[in-house]
Structure formats: C-alpha cells, structure tokens
Amino acid sequence: MFPTAPTAIIAVFTPENSPLDGALKPILLRGDMDALPMAGSPEEGRTVGTSIQEGCHMPGSAISHSHATTTSDQPSIKDASQLHHGCGHDGHTAMMLITAHWIQENQDKVHRKVVVFFQPAEEARRESDNMSGAEVVIREGLFEAHPDIHAVYGVHGGPGMPVGNFLTGKSAMMAGSGGFTIAIDGTGGHAANPGREQSEPLLAASAIVTCGQTIIARRFEPNNAGVLAFCVVDTLGATAGNVCPGKVEVRGSIRAFNDKDWDYIADELGRISKHIGEAYNCKAEFFPSKGYPVTTNSPHAGEISYNAAATVLKDNKSLNVYTVGYGVGEVPPATGSEDFSYLLLCRPGAFAFLSIGDDFTTMHTPEVKFPAEALKYGGRYFREIVVGPDCTDPLPPPSIQVLPGEPMKS
Template identity: 30%
Template sequence: MDSAKFSAEIETHLREILPSLVETRRDLHRHPEIGFKEVRTAAIVANRLREMGLEVTEGIGGTGVVGTLRAGTGNRAIGFRADMDALAMNEATGLPHASTIPDMMHGCGHDGHTTMLLGAAEVLARNPAFSGTIHFIFQPAEEGLGGAPAMMRDGLFERFPVDAVYGLHNKPNLPEGSFNVTIGAMLAAADTFTVTFGGQGGHGGSGAYMSVDPTMAAAQFVTNLQAIVGRNISPFDQGVISVGYIGGGNYDAPNVIPSRVVIRGTVRSFSPATRDLLERRLNEVANAASSAFNTTLEVNYERLFPSLHNLPEATNKIVSALRARFGESRVDDKMVPVTGAEDFAYMLEEASGCFFFIGAGTGPTLHSDHYDFNDNLIADGVRYWVTIAQEELAA
C-alpha cells in the first residue's frame, strides 16, 4: 500500500478515536490505583486490547498486562511500555475529572501514558503499517515499587522476547508536543537510606548531661551529608542527597530527650562509580556522627533503580524518524539529564531501545497535587508509537 495513503488512513482513524481516548484518560484519572493494586486499570487495558483483536496476557509481575500484535512476515519484535500506577497523595485540582479515591491521585501522568499506548494499539491494529511483532507492555508500580523488575522476574522478556524496547513519559515545562532525549545517562540511579541513631533518653532540662543524645548525632549527620556532594563529587559529575524524613521523640513531650532518632532520604547519581562513592561516604559520615556522640547506629542503604542509559544506535535511529515525522525543531536529542529515576532502566539493561520525554508545556510539575495530564499530548503520543513501529518494523 502507498505509504502516504497509509499515513492518511492512520490520521483519519486517530481523529475518529481521539475523543474516546480523552474520555478514557479522564476516567482513569477519576479512578487512580497505586502500585500493584491497579486491578480496575489492568482490567480496562486487557478488555480494550482484546476488543482490538490482540493476544492478551494478564497478571505479569502482579497486575501487569501485555498485548501482542502481529502483522506481515517480519521476524523482528519490539516492546512498547507504559506505566499504569498512581501516587499515594490527595488531589487539589478541583477538575470535573479529579480523583474520586481519597489519598490517591494520578500526579505523574500515567493515566495519559496508558491512554496513549492504548490509542497506538488501536490505530496499529486497524492499520497494521508494520511487519513483525509488537508487545504492548502495561506496567504496574513504577512509582518506587519496582514494577519493571517484577515483570521481568515473571519472565517478561523470556515470554515476550524483543529486539528493542521503548518508553515515553510526559514532562511539564518542556515545549508542548516536543520530543526530548539524551544519549547515554538520561535519568539517575535512585537509592534510599534509613539511618537510626540510638541513645539513652532523659529529661531535657535537669538530666540532659546524663543522657546519650541521639539528636546531636542526627543533627551532625544531616548537616555533614551535604558536604559529600560538595567535597567528594567532581563538579563535572552529578549527585544528590536529600533527607525526606526525621523522626524521634514525642511531639507532646518536648522536654524529653528521645532514645532513638530515624533519618530517611534519597540518593541520586548517574555513574556506577559515583553511586559507590555516595554509599560509602554516607556510611562513613553516619559512623563519624555516631562515634562523636557515643550512640548506637544502624544504616540500611537500599539500591532501588539503576541509572537509565539510552543506547546511541537505537536513540539516533528514533531521533531521525521523529524528526522526519514532526520536524527538526520538535525533537531535542541533547536534553539535560534529569535526576529523577525510572525503573524502565531495568528494561534497557536487558534490551536495546531508548526512553523519550514528550513536553507538556507550562503547568504544575509532576507529583504536584495540582498536576493534570495535558490531553493535547494524546494524539502526538500515539503518533510517537506509530512512528517507532514503522521505523523498526518497516513493512
């Protein structure tokens, strides 16, 4: 079939289904589900894929869904991944389609990611402008719970082998409808630490000198943490250490020195060497603070997600295809790396491929209680997936 005619048919179909895609996105937004509890969302995805005629497998890595679409005689297979989970937070947008579930909100746009990939599956099922196999991967629990490795432990790539796998995430405050990528390290490795200082509590007024005060060790630890990045990391490298929780004592007993203080936080880095250094120095700083104030010490340092690296060959190929489809000015292949994290990094450790941001324009940032996915992105998100399918699996 003539490629121009094929593209026109795809565009016609996309315009026809766009209103229903917007409603799907808003329905998902009204009914958010957090990681590994995406039961309703996964059921909607599976049912829609079956209605399109795809082969559907459910329950991968918990609530993950894979829909498989085959066309032509090509023997290559690719994976398209979207995340489905929401965040454990309350919404403050006041929109008609705002969350109806207390303490849950689609504050990162996964409702939009799921919708765009469903739209691509529908368009490609009706207009199979490719030759080969596409596995549409709908992943649970991206928000810190490790849904990607859970699917992989459940045999994702053994059951659905791919030559390459691709991802897409919206990003506010990048030009609306732009496509943004970096070759090499694009998103940071994410680690979590929990440090517990133990001592001997006592009266904060008359008995302070008889206590072993863990708040002193905690205060020194938190202050000295920031010197690690400033004095141990090259200014040409990047690292972040942030404390997100400090707990100890009783709010209603400010005159009591606690016997235990817990500090939790996050560590971000791009290179394996920097990751190793940050973990080692955090332990050393904790031990120094504990020794200085004679407390007990427990350190739990948990490595969560690796840094996401886009492979040059796969990335350059998709950059060229997107520029041909959308124009040179809408595709930025030199985006500044982001210290956010993505468990899609695990998938890129197993297969070729790359991960793009689609610009969402100005507005509240991701994880804000005022954030809402920009529905203007849905059509271009579908076009992104179709463009990759046509590039990777040329008919």
C-alpha cells in the same frame, strides 16, 4: 499471565500480511498506568477517557483520572476521589491505546511484531519483596514469553514547556535512586538535666546532616552529578518538648548516574555517620538500600528515538527535539528515577520525554493533567518507532540483566 501482577496487560501484534521471516526485529512499547494516592484538583478538566476517544476515535473507551492499578499485595483504594494521575500515567496508557489501534488498522504498514505492554505499579515498590511493577513482570516471565523482543521504548510526559516538545538521548536519561536509614542509639533523658549521662543522639543526627552536605559539595567529582537529600529526622515517638530522645533515625535519598558514584556517596555517608556517632558517644549504624537503576538509553536506540521525534515535528518550527547531556543547548539528565530502567537492563532501548504543558512546573501535584493534544504527539512518536529501523545495539550482558526468580541486584 503474571500471577502477582494481575492488572498487567500484554497485547501482541503480528501483522498477517508481514511474514516474520525476514521482517524487522520485534519491539516492546511500554505505557505505565498506575495513579497516585492523592486527591486531584477539582479543576482537572477532561477525563483521559475523553482524551482517548478524541485521540484515536475508539468509542466506549472510559478510563477516568482516578483509575489505579496495583500488584497483588498492594491495597486497592475504593474511594476514587483519593486517587489522581499526578504523574500523567493515564496519558501514557492513552498513547499506548492510540498506538495499538493504529497498528491494528494499518497492518500493511507494520513489518514487525510489536508487544504493547500496559504496566502497573511504576510508582511504588511492593512491601513484601521491594519490587516494582516492571521488575515483577520481568521476573514472572515477560522476556521468556517473548524472547524475540530486541528493543524496548517508552515515553513519559513532563511539565514546564509547551505541548509537543521532546527530550531524548543516547546515554543516561534519569538517575538511579536509593534510600538510607541512619539509626543512632544513645542515651536520652530530661531536657532540664543535661550531663555526662546523656549522649543525646539528636545532636549527633544534626551533625551528621550538616557534615553530610559536604559529600556532594566537597568530596564529589565536580563534573559528576549526584543528590544526597536528608528527608526525615525521626525521634521514634519522643515528641514531648522536655524529653531528649535516646534513639533517632535519619532517613533520606541518594541519586546518581552510575553505580560507582552512588556507592561512593553511600560509603562516605556511612563513614561520616559512624565517626560522628562515636564523637557524640552514640552508636550510629548506616543502612543503605538501592532503588531503581539508572535509566540509560542505548546509543542506536537513542538515535532512533531522536529521529522518530524529529519526524513528528518536521512541519512544526515552534517545537523542538532536545537531547540530554551537558553540552551547549543540551538538557542535563533528570535526577528522578524510573522503573523502565529494569527493561533497559534486559534489552537495548530508549526512554523519552514529551512536554505536556507549561502551566505547571512539576509532577506529583493535583494540577497535573495530560491534554489530548499531547496524546497526538505521543501516538505519532510511537507510530514512527513501529515503522522505523531495527536497533543495532547489542543485548545487555547477562551479568546485569534481571532474570526470573533471582534476587534483586544491589
């Protein structure tokens, strides 16, 4: 169905005994399924194939921790030992299988069309066109094939709390991301011979990194949140200890919770870079590149998400449904980013987090595993979404929607 995302899978459920005329509005449930190019821990424990069978009693399900999916111009990694679900996407896939199996076996309880979307390539953009899996599938006709989808829902596993806690909200859940490159061109030379002939762009880079720290600390609105991270200072091959490089690149990341703040951080960093470059007799050019948009839940879908999680946990007093925000008892939105945000540009919906254990504190590490117990909570959550009320949030305006064939909005 999707020419350049051949591993994307769409399963459509239209219960036979629930006529579409007068039924609840169709929804899409998304589970991403790509792994990371990293070796897993030798103590990984059970494979997700085992967890799937335990969670939904589907004999023969066998997806290992090393399962990976790509879009068509990403290389396949043949050595499975070099792939690991360090972000828990195997668990997301398993929850979708559990949900699909429940829908198939309980059609008398389902009164809407449900599109179950197994998505490849959430983690990385394609080099050829800078698109992620969700954006590729949207541009290749997901919502044209299913224009009646009214709301979208997704869940991501998260560390740091006992299994079964939920986090959701009615506004921004995760930051919009993007990167930058600062190309500094000057004059290098022998380390023993500083002087007027050398402008030493490495010194300019150091000053830019230092001064750039003031953007969030002193120029940013104190009630807003943002991240400016300098991650790489590249001397472009000049590695000898007695060579002052003539060209340097500084690369990093910008994250914010709305486009205005992201643009402000980028504009300030570009301005600082230009003038510091001039002060060091160098030329500094700033190249920003926006990445994933802000992951923003629509208000009523966020309420539906909260109520679904609360129903799942109603008989368990040791677990909670937390909400995202800056108030007392709330959890600030995550500064990570997600390509589920592209689906939320096209339809109202909600993204939630499900805790998968407190024995590790961050994702993208070899220690990450998705326990079978968490799959049961996730499966029940999606079940409540399926049988829950219609989302009354309006469709996003066409001006921000991702449309087939259009260039990526920046």
